[in-house]
Amino acid sequence: MYNDVVDLRDFYNTPLGHTAQRIIRRYIRTAWPNTRGMNVAGIGYPIPYLRPFLDEAERVVALMPAQQGVMRWPAENQNIVSLAPEDDLPLPDVSMDRILMVHALECSEQLRKLLREVWRIVTEGGRVMIVVPNRRGIWARMDHTPFGHGHPYTPGQVSRLLRDNLFQPETSVAGLFVPPTRSRMALASARPIERVGFRWFQTVGGVLFIEARKQIYAGSTAVSAVAEPSRKRGYVRVVGSTERGTIRSGD
Numbered sequence: 001m002y003n004d005v006v007d008l009r010d011f012y013n014t015p016l017g018h019t020a021q022r023i024i025r026r027y028i029r030t031a032w033p034n035t036r037g038m039n040v041a042g043i044g045y046p047i048p049y050l051r052p053f054l055d056e057a058e059r060v061v062a063l064m065p066a067q068q069g070v071m072r073w074p075a076e077n078q079n080i081v082s083l084a085p086e087d088d089l090p091l092p093d094v095s096m097d098r099i100l101m102v103h104a105l106e107c108s109e110q111l112r113k114l115l116r117e118v119w120r121i122v123t124e125g126g127r128v129m130i131v132v133p134n135r136r137g138i139w140a141r142m143d144h145t146p147f148g149h150g151h152p153y154t155p156g157q158v159s160r161l162l163r164d165n166l167f168q169p170e171t172s173v174a175g176l177f178v179p180p181t182r183s184r185m186a187l188a189s190a191r192p193i194e195r196v197g198f199r200w201f202q203t204v205g206g207v208l209f210i211e212a213r214k215q216i217y218a219g220s221t222a223v224s225a226v227a228e229p230s231r232k233r234g235y236v237r238v239v240g241s242t243e244r245g246t247i248r249s250g251d
Contacts, residue, residue, distance in 0.1 A: 001107060001109070001149070001150065002067040002068035002103075002109075002150075003045070003068060003103060003107065003146045003149055003150075004068065005045065005064065005070060006069070006071075007146070008045045008103060008146055009071065011145060011146055012048050014182075015182065015184070016145065016180060016181070016187065017048075019178060020147075021048045021049070022190075023176050023178070023190060023194055024048075024102075024175065024176060024207065025048070025049050025052065027173070027175045027209050028049055028100065028129060028131075028209070031129060031171070031209070031211055032098060035053050035056050035057040035097070036056050036057070036058075037057075037058050038057050038058055038097035039057065039058055039060075039061075039095060039096050039097050039098070040053045040059070040061075040096070040097065040098045040099075040100070041062070041063060041091065041096045041098070041099045041100070041121070042099075042101075043063045043084075043089075043099065043102075043104045043118070044064070044065070044068075044101055044102045044103040044104025044107070045064065045068065045102060045103040045104075045146075046062050046100050046101075046102045046103075047062055047073045047074075048102075049100060049102060049131075050062060050080075050100070051074070054074070054077075057098075060080055061080050061081075061091070062080055062081040062082070063081075063082055063083075063084040063089055063090070063091075064081060064082070064083055064084065065083075065084065065104075065107075066083055066084070066085055067107075067109065068103075068107070069083075070082070086110045086113055086117070087110050087113040087114065087116075087117060088117065089118070089120075089121055091121045092121070093120055093121065094120075094121065094122070094123045094124065095121055095123070096121050096123065096126060097123050097125075097126045097127075098126060098127055098128075098129070099118055099121070099122055099126065099128045099129070100129045100131070101118070101129065101130045101131065101132075102131045103146055104130075105153070105158075105161075106132050106133055106149075106150030106151045106152060106153065107149070107150040107151075111161075112164075112165060115162075115165040115167070116165060119165060119166050119167065119214060122214050124216065125213075126213070126214060127170075127212070128167060128211070128212050128213070128214075129209065129211050130158060130208075130209075130210045130211075130212070131207055131209055132153050132158060132207060132208050132210070133147040133150070133152035133153070133206070133207055133208075134152060134153070134154070134174055134204070134205050134206060134207055134208045135152040135153055135154045135157075136154065136203050136204055137152075137176070137204050137205050137206040137207070138179060138204070138206065139176060139180050139206030139207065140152035144180070145180050147180075147207060148180075153208065155172045155174075155208055155210070158172070158210050162210070163215075166214065166215045167212040167213065167214060168213050168215045169210055169211070169212045170212060170213055171209075171210070171211045172209070172210045172211075173198070173202065174197075174202045174203070174204070174206075174207070174208055174209070175194070175197075175198065175205050175207055175209060176194075176205055176206030176207045177193050177194050177196070177197025177198065177201060177205055177206065178190040178193045178194065178197075178206075180206070
């Protein structure tokens with residue numbers, strides 16, 4: 001079940017939300033340090049993490065599920081957010097070089113259909129980044145943040161899910177080691193806590209970062225994946241290049 005878009009907005013306007021945003025954004029940018037000339041899509045509630053790509057990527061779009069709701073963003077420029085059904089994303093085939101899924105996988109009510117749509121729109125050399133609550137982390141146990149709602153995962157569960165839906169997981173790390181507290185002292189210490197946690201306590205990070213690439217099989221699975229009748233869409237095909245980074249520390 002999806003969080004309400006207003007609750008998500010309100011969380012990211014709190015000191016705890018600002019801290020989580022800064023930490024998660026660093027992991028994403030470490031993995032994708034340069035998206036110049038690429039097309040980037042965010043699915044779920046990705047807008048706290050898309051701003052670094054706005055002046056760099058060729059095209060940036062955000063897709064929010066109908067069950068969650070939608071809000072205009074960015075306020076100071078042309079809106080790039082669209083309301084989209086999980087099983088029919090309003091983007092052309094093989095049009096996105098990078099797809100970021102945040103507050104999406106753990107909340108989806110049509111998970112396999114959503115992943116099939118993601119497979120459809122990502123380019124053959126593209127990358128998908130999934131940010132999902134870690135089942136072993138403390139954030140998944142606290143329901144005063146969005147990461148405490150929905151279905152948390154272990155790294156193995158996400159990897160199996162991706163392989164079952166024609167993706168090849170490539171990197172997986174945990175992050176967000178600062179506890180989900182409103183304590184100013186703890187939040188002020190978030191950076192050193194993140195360094196220690198990343199090096200020594202990977203199993204208990206608050207969220208998982210899994211990067212995967214599109215897998216194209218020669219067998220019957222691929223045939224069934226692409227042979228479904230496609231809906232007629234009135235969108236212009238977008239073509240972009242690809243470039244890959246590697247997830248490292250959250251600094």
